[in-house]
Amino acid sequence: MVKRYTSLAYKNADDMIFGKSVYPVKAELGLEVGAGYVTGEVNYAPRPEAGVSKEKLVSEYRRLTTDIMARAVQVGFPGISLETEHVEQMTNNPDWGGEVAHVQKTIMEEYHEEYGIKTALRHTPGDIRENRDLLALIGAKYDTLMESFEAVADAGADFLSIETMGGKEILDYAILRNDIPGLVYAIGCLGSIDMTMIWEDIRKIADKKGRIAAGDTDCSQANTAMFIAGGLLDKNLAHTIAIIARAISAPRTLAGYEAGAQGPGKDCGYENTIVKAITGCPIAQEGKTSTCAHSDVMGNLVMQCCDLWSNESVEYHGEFGGTSVQCWSESLNYDAAMLNVATETGNAKMLRDILVLSDKYRDPQGYVLAYDNAYSVAEAIAKDGDDLYLRAKNAAIACCDILNAADKKKLVMSKFETNALNDAKAALDAMTDEADTFMSDSMEKYKAEVAVFRPDDNYKF
């Protein structure tokens, strides 16, 4: 049995700040995360044609890693973190991912030895636990996934991460129908059950290999909601529903830490400020410097408590200013330098609050994720931390309450957003307080409505 969080790591929201966490972690080549400074974390994707063979892929990662390290020392950055999110071939063939990690780490060691630059390497195997038609969270694909973790850990990856997909079969159905109980079930319950299983095993591998079980993100669900919601003028999902999904994702991501993750949490987990309030573990975040990968509506705000600052992903190719990974790593590290100057000069909280206020009222998502409100969501989660269902429901209710209590002259919402929020709150108020009742009712409902739902196979019910 894992121990669930029932209290917060921070006594006050105002104690939360970028670059500093309660429990920093240290990578092999000297980079500490959450130990008082922010570092850029560069993300990249190989060009599509590089995926045709192991040799081409390894060559692609050799080039881009060398490019990043060369630029980092050219511009004088004290440290840099690299994240390799696997293309599926690298996870399905564990030796491919292992070879890439080995080549990357070797280059990083060379730069560390020559220049003393502090570095860390994160590898994020893909969640390959799917068959063509169905999720297959448990079974042969799970075993291959664990072999992939073993291979990259063996080869030198410091931080082990993944973006798991437990609950996604229900989320994809529920999010397109404004089904709030469905979001609680998909993300808060099924997602947390899967997270608990997989992160216990990742931690075992990390401990065995002397690596760090870093963290997960609810990319497959809360980010799906955020991307469907899109920009202010998009008409695909109310942003109030997207932030409810995000709030529910925090206890799901938390389940990874309860099962052994230590941070840094994954960059695209926009729920990470809530999670950091509870765990005190360092987090990666992405925002204004990840516009190469996607648009969001809180690009500055999300820097507020980051320990690593990421660009999410960029395809490796040439730009006027060098290769894409060089351009974006440079931007990331200039951001980090600014944050670190604020810390060194005693202005960190001032800068944090400027970043927050530049986006806090842009839309409901940024408002709830602003560190003061995120802290309130964290408190609601920890209140019933032992109950996966109740804490997810609490997070959703806290999110609604925060939005309803907002100064309406500052956080201006459309009628559509307000109506969706009211409907969601009514749905939450109608939900039971009994986890067993909710779980059995939901099982019956979604087995009938979602053809691809296989609860017994995937969640050991």
Next chain:
Amino acid sequence: MDVDPSKILVRYNVAKEKAQTPEEMAAEMYPSTEPAKTICAAIFDGEEDDVIEGLEKAIEGGADAVKLIDDVLMVGMKIVTDLYDQGVIFLPNVMMSADAMLEGIEYCKEQGGAAPKPKGKVVCHVAEGDVHDIGKSIVAALLRAAGYEVVDLGRDVPVDEVIAAVKKESPMMLTGTALMTTTMYAFKEVNDRLLESGIKVPFQCGGGAVNQDFVTQYELGVYGEEAADAPKMADAILSGKGLAQLKEQFHKH
């Protein structure tokens, strides 16, 4: 520390929001006669049971079950999609309305023992190697809502299977979605294999990593930036537009 946000950002969506509620706008579009009015309202509300109840009453009153599909159900759904296109209602409303309409269509087909001819047939798939299918599901739902027959091949569909389905179904359009840059390359292969077979069907491609630059690299490709472009593209094909005209209309960048 706090700030007056009015100086630093603009909520354009709030400023442009219509004075009328979606319900009021829909009510103005409903047919004036019963039972069509009630059934259309039930479709707008996404209430499947009310749609069936309305259809039951209509059939009891002597209406032709199969004719109800085109004369009432599709009319109700068009109100929903028109309001979506105008930005008055959001995608979940369309999905719930489509669920209700499709249930209504199944009921009418059971009662009438026949089905009206669809506007056209579209084959939908997710690229080989890619299991991210929510975009494809939205495309399929919007096409069905617009009266098209959809042959949904699912996700991670091998190129061979796509080609076989196109040969078997002879669709007016093929759609492909992909989230990842590494999987979208399958679209080029689909394109080449279709051309080898002498098939020049418009191939609408979109999704996460897919962009117009990539899609323009192969002859049959037409870039769909939004899922909502799919029924518009099918409508354009029905109106007689060829590949060049489709690209002219839908390539925005």
